[in-house]
Amino acid sequence: MRRVRLRRARPRHSLVLATIAAAVVASPFAVVMTGAEPRPTDRHRPVPTTAIDQIGLAQAPAAMLDLAESGLAAAGVRLPEIDPDAALRMGERAVGAAVQHLVRDKPLKMVAFTWERPLDVSMLLRAKQADGAWGNWQKLDPVDSGRPASPEHPMGTEPIWVGDAREVQVAVTDNGLAIPAAEPAGGGLAELVIGSAGSLAKTLATTALSALKATLISPEGLLSLGSSMLTPLLGGPSVVARAQWGADESIRCSSPAYSPTMRGAIVHHTAGSNDYTPQQSIEIVRGIYAYHARSLNWCDIGYNVLVDKYGQIFEGAFGGLDRNVEGTHTGGFNKSTVGVSMIGNLDEVAPTTPMVSSVARFLRWRLGKAGVNPAGPAQLTAEPFSDSKFPAGAVTSLPAISGHRDYNSTTCPGQHGYAALTPIRAMVGGTAAPAPESPAPESPAPPPPAQPPAA
Template sequence: MTGAHHSATRAQGPAARALRGALLVPLVATFLVPAQSASAAQPASAAQPATVVQPEAETAPIESAVDQIVVDVPAVEASGDLSAEGTTPEPSPTTGDDVAAEVVADETTADGLLETPVVETDEFALLGVTWPDGDDVTALAPEVRVRTDGEWSEWIAVEPADDGPDAGTADAASSVRGGSEPVWVPGADAVQARFAATETGGPEDLRVELVQPGEGTSEASVTTSSGAGDAVVTTAGYRTGAATTAAASGALLAASSSAPQPSIVSRAGWGADESLRTYNAGCGTPEYSSGLVGAVVHHTANDNSSYGSPEQARALLRSIYAYHVRSRGWCDIGYNFVVDRWGYIYEGRAGGIDRPVKGVHAGGFNTGTVGVSMLGEFTSVGPSNEQRDAVARVIAWRLGAYGAAPQGRMQYHTLGGENSRFPAGTTVDLPVVFGHRDTAFTACPGNMGYAALDGIRARAQSLTSYTALIQALYTDLLGRGADPSGLQTWGEQLARGVSQSQLVATLTWSDEYIDRRVVQAYQTVLGRAPEPGGADHWRRVVRAGVVALDDVPRYLMASPEMYAKGGGTDRGFVNVMYEQVLGRPAGAPEQAYWADQIPRAGREVVLTGIWVSYESARRRAAVYYRTFLGRDPDPSGLETWTMILMGQGESAVRTGIAGSQEYLDRARSRF
């Protein structure tokens, strides 16, 4: 006899009775969560190191250089004459050996502006204007022009920067200079500045900062990194129920994200000089929030056409880093991540590639947020598709580690800041992913960059496994996509610690799922829809605990209607059971054996014996693999799940497999 006969004859005692709750027609597999290999169904492991792009050969840092031109802007009297006082610039002691020139803006133009003489310099690539912290140079309206390849640029307005450190951080203690946004001018070898005439003139120690990013190239390959330095954990300045609570002391471990992790160019990959992290007093050790609740999108405000290759993008990044540290006095580059127009994601501030390090990107809103800056200027031109997608991917990955939904909103308790729209102590309602202009007096990230935020939020949301998992489970269990309410509700529950298996158990106890299972059982077994009131009847008896939902197909199979499909004979009935349950006709000995059992034990017992057979369970397990995992089963996995199906029933298979890492990974790829 065949395997079905032998397995059934071994399962006639107490074991068979225990297995009856697991009976289900295999062709009804479209409303079950699939089985998979034992190894694939293990719980998700602890957080893994972040994948980053490291240099393949050259690992030495690329040293940058900063030269400072100290500029005196004299006061202009009401008569239009320059004040005789203050026309001899004196550099601050903090300038050290970086002073390249000391000039006076004492040349009056026809427009009434004050110009400096032209300053010939070594080649530089980025410039900015800085001044002592607390001074205001807005009335001076500084402008610069540079010479490149013998040609002078147009005059460029230099706007005060719109970022700054949070109060109480090492960056705030170290920061000694106010400053403008940096301007990218690669290949320049001369500079001139001009200012509006005012009755007060410029502050002492006003400087034009010239940055040379250094030269160096490296081929990149993928490796891993888990951040840098020991952590200093501080309480984040926000109020939310979704934040991860950090330990009171010691290193803050990386959180496992619910979104796929993108490749990232490491600091070594773009040539960061790590010695700069201790350039300013009190710096060198990363400071961490207790979690992440939001993301701030910026742009660097550099001309999009001014960098023409990834290597130039990395040189620009090194220049911004040097300007932030050596010219502004910060502990590190301000942004957590930077994204160029080709979609390369660069690790910004050290120690924060997979941990919530505090940046200097949105004063008063740095704590508990990740700052992602698009390399370029997006006032009239939008970021590239690759740039937008990369921004969404890194945001989804970082926020996914802390249960923050990219399309959600939050209540943020701000620490205030010099350029903040909100005073310290204000609780601000914000999108979880917001633009810098939402919290600061700035145009950042530009009109077109700001317009791209809705798409970035939607893309990031789709990348989080909460959304992907919910969509996959709704599709596989309910046969439809998740509605917005379901996405929000279950996303919040998953963020609070509800497991995948618990979500499966709840969904499969819903009226919608029960009704769908009953309808599919009728269609698969009897080839028709339920009679009027049939679905309601089965829902009531299932909810009352009289019949297990997985047993409904068995009751239908044992019905007179099914017996009639076999021609009204015992042998015909046995053959119909074999065709539907095992996908093959019954052999003559099998027909004779089971037909002989029917008059003595009844059709239901015979049906039970066929359904609980090893052959039946193995076939159903294979269907689960193909339907839900999109692949054929591996031998060991098929054997494992066959035995689980026989020993523990369908509910154990559903909750176990839907809680597996393989199911989660496939959900991410599907949605």
């Protein structure tokens, strides 16, 4: 979840608020990963652009929620003390927590929040489900670049997959304290009561909300996930390569960096939703790529590999899966490690058997190629990073297959994901074999791809 060796920043271009609807032709080259050198192969076909809209959070309408009824209290949110005289002037209007309400007339798909100046807040998000009920509040974990937020190096939260939801609400808090709001007597938008709640609420309302941008990421579906999408790795499992999941290489703005050796693996989770179909996995990967490369200016997706709950393995960062590509996944420890991220929130649910087996199958191949003993330690030298558990220059000796939380101050890969490291290590070491590789889940044949507009 938190990651970060920043690549060369790409020039910042203003993001258009309207969704980019036109399909464009992506770079006609993909990378074949089974050789010693990544080599381009022709892949002429149109790929729809992943649209990214940004809206200032302060521009979104505010709603007032009762702490208990909305579930915010159970999520640890509370209100600051209210000035009694001000409360009296509000009469019988209830006072609750102010949240920002985002509504679209089409599926939101993926939501994140970014900021370009230093900001210390926490955020919770929930989405309205198809039956009209609101889902549970999810904590939005920040991704940390290890440097202050700026226009050149914005910071943001992990993107949350909300799928077909068209409404979300976000609560912005300071250590659990929310902005208080009152319900207008005649109805309408919630009225913030910051004047009666001290400086904290005023700072949240005037500073935090004005700095935060809702980043709406709309990856398009691309292809069915049939067996034709899979690329076999020499001596290893089959993967969905960048070409097959539709990586637009034109938005990748730097060449990969390579470590001289590979010493270990670091396991993550994406911290998003666990509710996705096999076909939506490809949209999630495309959305994360666009967000990392464009919104956060990382130039590429941060993980080396992503694995979904159906056991599908997706190639992540460009440069060849059999080479020591330095990802952007674990601050201070991106060198000499491979970052594998399990798609979902593994604080909420345990990883599925296909997911665990595929992680183990990939790591058995990758660590085997590098000559790494999966039962031994990985000795790594820490580089500077603000959320590292180790000072710069320290030499660590942790298991060759470790979790993100072993190196950085984070809960990643979630309590259930971390518990899964034990069976993963056993499978990689051969004391328990991963389940046999099964065909990718079937899906309906995709419609013909959209053609680019005529010149």
